[in-house]
Amino acid sequence: MRWDECLSLVLFLSLAIPDAIRAKLRSCFPARYPHRRTVVALPYSPFCEKVFWALDRSKVAYGVRAVFQGFFPTTLLEFSASSVPVVVDGREVLKDSKLVLDRLGDEGHAWLYPSPAVREVERGFGDDFGKGVARIVYHHLFSAEKGRALLKRVWKVGVSPLERLLCDPLFPAVRWAMLSGMELPHGLPRFVASVDDVFSRVSTLLDDGRKYICGTPEMTAADITFAALAYPLVLPEEKAAVFLSWDDDLPEAFRAEVRRRRESPAGQFVIRLYKEERHL
Numbered sequence: 001m002r003w004d005e006c007l008s009l010v011l012f013l014s015l016a017i018p019d020a021i022r023a024k025l026r027s028c029f030p031a032r033y034p035h036r037r038t039v040v041a042l043p044y045s046p047f048c049e050k051v052f053w054a055l056d057r058s059k060v061a062y063g064v065r066a067v068f069q070g071f072f073p074t075t076l077l078e079f080s081a082s083s084v085p086v087v088v089d090g091r092e093v094l095k096d097s098k099l100v101l102d103r104l105g106d107e108g109h110a111w112l113y114p115s116p117a118v119r120e121v122e123r124g125f126g127d128d129f130g131k132g133v134a135r136i137v138y139h140h141l142f143s144a145e146k147g148r149a150l151l152k153r154v155w156k157v158g159v160s161p162l163e164r165l166l167c168d169p170l171f172p173a174v175r176w177a178m179l180s181g182m183e184l185p186h187g188l189p190r191f192v193a194s195v196d197d198v199f200s201r202v203s204t205l206l207d208d209g210r211k212y213i214c215g216t217p218e219m220t221a222a223d224i225t226f227a228a229l230a231y232p233l234v235l236p237e238e239k240a241a242v243f244l245s246w247d248d249d250l251p252e253a254f255r256a257e258v259r260r261r262r263e264s265p266a267g268q269f270v271i272r273l274y275k276e277e278r279h280l
Contacts, residue, residue, distance in 0.1 A: 001176060008173035012070065015166070019071055023078035033088060035063035040075065040086040042067050043158040044243040046130050047097045048085040050228035053278065054101050054221070058109040062087075066158035070170040101221050112221040118214050122222040129198045130229040132191040137232045139184050140254035142175055147251045150244055157242050195233070202226055202266035213269075219277055227270045233261045236274035 001009075037055070041048035043066050055062050067075045067084060079086045079093060087094040094100050105112045113119050141147030152171055156164040205213055213222045231239055235246045235258055244250065246258070261267040 005172040012173040019074040023074040037062040038088045046229045068159040068163035132194045144251035199266040234270040238274040
């Protein structure tokens with residue numbers, strides 16, 4: 001551990017311990033939110049984007065509680081969750097994006113799962129795919145000065161002024177902690193191969209000219225799930241406000257990775273879906 005990581009870790013612990021106590025208190029006395037549904041989310045998270053897109057497309061009102069990456073562990077502690085999104089739905093707490101889409105389907109939003117085949121295809125775009133994408137992205141951004149600067153910018157989106165102020169001094173500790181649990185860089189070839197396999201399967205499905213992955217007349221949960229989880233390696237312009245843009249000063253290795261994805265039929269599908277469908 002470098003000296004800057006040590007100092008940053010001391011600061012993190014001095015803030016995290018009292019915040020963890022507050023988190024446990026909040027778990028006993030849950031906050032009241034103005035909306036029936038509130039999404040507790042990292043604004044740029046692909047899994048959170050999947051939920052945002054499904055809610056938006058279903059015309060369901062919701063609020064957002066943005067999570068600061070520096071306090072991510074204590075937020076999870078509050079909800080006894082393993083990751084985000086966490087959706088507070090009245091008195092119920094949904095701790096997985098799949099559960100949120102299932103709930104919407106049960107409420108009558110049949111466009112999500114018009115057939116069992118859609119659900120089967122969607123299973124192929126599961127947690128392993130989303131986590132593989134995230135690890136490839138973090139490897140490239142954490143490894144280059146340009147990437148670290150961009151990541152700090154991303155982590156400041158949607159959070160409080162105090163959290164934005166804390167982002168830079170906490171960044172070395174958070175980077176160290178995240179890399180410690182991501183199997184990087186030794187696991188990178190496995191993550192790339194796994195993501196390549198999913199992109200290849202989607203490209204093959206699209207080869208016959210179909211508009212949507214399952215050949216349906218309109219978008220389904222399979223389309224949203226693939227596009228949302230894949231977007232950090234494609235960089236559609238519609239996500240530039242909370243993440244990165246192709247026009248940013250990207251690390252060259254990351255730009256090459258993104259270019260390869262964008263040029264594939266699956267990547268072109270993601271770009272088109274965001275352009276034509278994300279605002280609906």
